[in-house]
Amino acid sequence: MDFINNLDTDTSLAILSCLDDPSDLVRASAVSRSWRGFVIKQSLSKSLCLKLFHQLARVDRTLETSNEESSGSISSVYALEREHRVYALLAKGCTSSPIKSCVDDAITASSTDRLPEESILNTLDERERIGGTPSYWSSSGHHKTSVPETLLYKLKGDLCVITELSIQPFQGDDRTMPSSSPIYSSHNVRFRFGHLDNKSHDKNSYVWTYTSQQFPMAQENRLQNFKLPEPVICIGGFVLIEFLGRVQRCDIDDLYYIWYIFFSSPLKAFTMTLNVTHVKAMGRSLAKSFRVVDPDESGKFGLKVLSYSDPQEMNEKEEEEAGPSVFRPMRNRNLEQLVNFLHSHSTDVQYVWPESDEDDESDEEEV
Numbered sequence: 001m002d003f004i005n006n007l008d009t010d011t012s013l014a015i016l017s018c019l020d021d022p023s024d025l026v027r028a029s030a031v032s033r034s035w036r037g038f039v040i041k042q043s044l045s046k047s048l049c050l051k052l053f054h055q056l057a058r059v060d061r062t063l064e065t066s067n068e069e070s071s072g073s074i075s076s077v078y079a080l081e082r083e084h085r086v087y088a089l090l091a092k093g094c095t096s097s098p099i100k101s102c103v104d105d106a107i108t109a110s111s112t113d114r115l116p117e118e119s120i121l122n123t124l125d126e127r128e129r130i131g132g133t134p135s136y137w138s139s140s141g142h143h144k145t146s147v148p149e150t151l152l153y154k155l156k157g158d159l160c161v162i163t164e165l166s167i168q169p170f171q172g173d174d175r176t177m178p179s180s181s182p183i184y185s186s187h188n189v190r191f192r193f194g195h196l197d198n199k200s201h202d203k204n205s206y207v208w209t210y211t212s213q214q215f216p217m218a219q220e221n222r223l224q225n226f227k228l229p230e231p232v233i234c235i236g237g238f239v240l241i242e243f244l245g246r247v248q249r250c251d252i253d254d255l256y257y258i259w260y261i262f263f264s265s266p267l268k269a270f271t272m273t274l275n276v277t278h279v280k281a282m283g284r285s286l287a288k289s290f291r292v293v294d295p296d297e298s299g300k301f302g303l304k305v306l307s308y309s310d311p312q313e314m315n316e317k318e319e320e321e322a323g324p325s326v327f328r329p330m331r332n333r334n335l336e337q338l339v340n341f342l343h344s345h346s347t348d349v350q351y352v353w354p355e356s357d358e359d360d361e362s363d364e365e366e367v
Contacts, residue, residue, distance in 0.1 A: 017047065106153055123136070171221035183247075
C-alpha cells in the first residue's frame with residue numbers, strides 16, 4: 001500500500017520520521033513523485049539533521065551560488081527543494097565521511113615559556129623527539145595552581161563534526177631515574193568550539209558556540225583520548241583547549257608549569273607550568289562541501305554548498321592522490337618560518353564567552 005497517498009499527513013509523517021539514516025530518506029524520496037514531494041514539503045531532511053546534530057538549528061539560511069546572496073525573492077517551492085538538497089548532503093557528510101584528524105594549524109598559546117624551543121607548533125607533530133631534541137609546548141611558570149592555560153587551533157574546515165580529542169602530556173627527561181621524571185599536566189581539560197567574531201574590530205576575537213564538560217587528565221606520558229558525549233559540529237573551525245589546575249611544580253624555580261607533546265615540556269627546576277607533546281581532534285571535515293557564511297554572536301549562520309559531490313568519495317579520492325603519509329619537517333625548526341608565524345599570529349587574543357557558561361571561583365578551588 002502506498003501510505004503516502006492513502007494515509008493522512010500526520011500518520012505518514014510519523015512513519016517517515018522514524019528513518020534515522022540519511023541514505024534511507026534519500027531512497028524514500030526516490031520512490032515516486034508523490035513521495036519526493038512529501039519528503040521535500042515536510043522538510044524531512046532538515047528534521048533529520050536537527051535530530052542528529054542540534055547545533056544545526058543555528059542555520060538561518062542555505063545558499064547554493066554566490067548570486068543567491070544578492071538576488072531577490074525566490075519561489076517557496078524552489079526554496080524547499082534547495083533546502084532538501086542542502087540538508088540531504090549535510091546529513092550524509094556528517095554521518096558517512098571518514099573520521100580522521102581535523103587539526104590544520106596551531107594559532108596561539110596563552111603563554112609560552114621559551115620560544116622557539118617550546119612553541120605550540122610542536123604539538124602538531126606526533127613525535128616526542130625530532131632529531132634527538134624533545135618536541136613539546138610549555139606554558140610559562142606560575143606560583144598559583146589555579147591559573148589556566150589555553151591552546152588555540154584552526155581546523156581543516158569551518159564545518160567539522162568532532163567526535164573526540166586527544167592530548168599527550170610531556171614527561172621531563174630524567175635519564176638517570178626515569179620513574180621519577182615529572183609529568184607537567186593539568187588536573188582537568190575542557191574544549192570550546194567556535195568562530196571568529198565578525199562584528200569585532202579585533203581580528204583575534206572569537207565566539208564560542210560549544211563548551212564541553214571538564215575531563216580529568218591522567219598524570220601519565222601517553223596520548224589520552226577524550227570522547228565527547230555525542231558528536232558535535234564545530235561551527236567556524238576553531239578549537240580552544242583549556243587546561244585547568246596545575247599539578248607539577250618545577251624544582252629549579254618553584255613554579256607550576258604545563259607541558260604537552262601532541263594535541264592529540266620542558267625541564268625546569270620549582271614553578272608551575274603545563275607541558276604538551278601532541279594534540280589531535282578526530283572527526284569529519286566538510287571543508288570541500290560547505291562553507292559557513294557570516295556567523296554572528298548569537299550563533300546564527302548561513303550555510304553555503306561548495307560542491308554536491310559525495311563527501312565520502314571526495315575524501316577517498318584526496319587520500320589516493322596524496323599517497324602514503326610522510327612526516328613533514330617541523331615548521332618551527334626553521335627560524336625564519338617561526339618569525340613569520342609570530343608576525344601573522346598575534347598572541348593578544350580576546351574571547352567572547354557564552355552568557356550561560358559559568359566558571360565560578362569554587363570550580364577553580366576544587367581543581
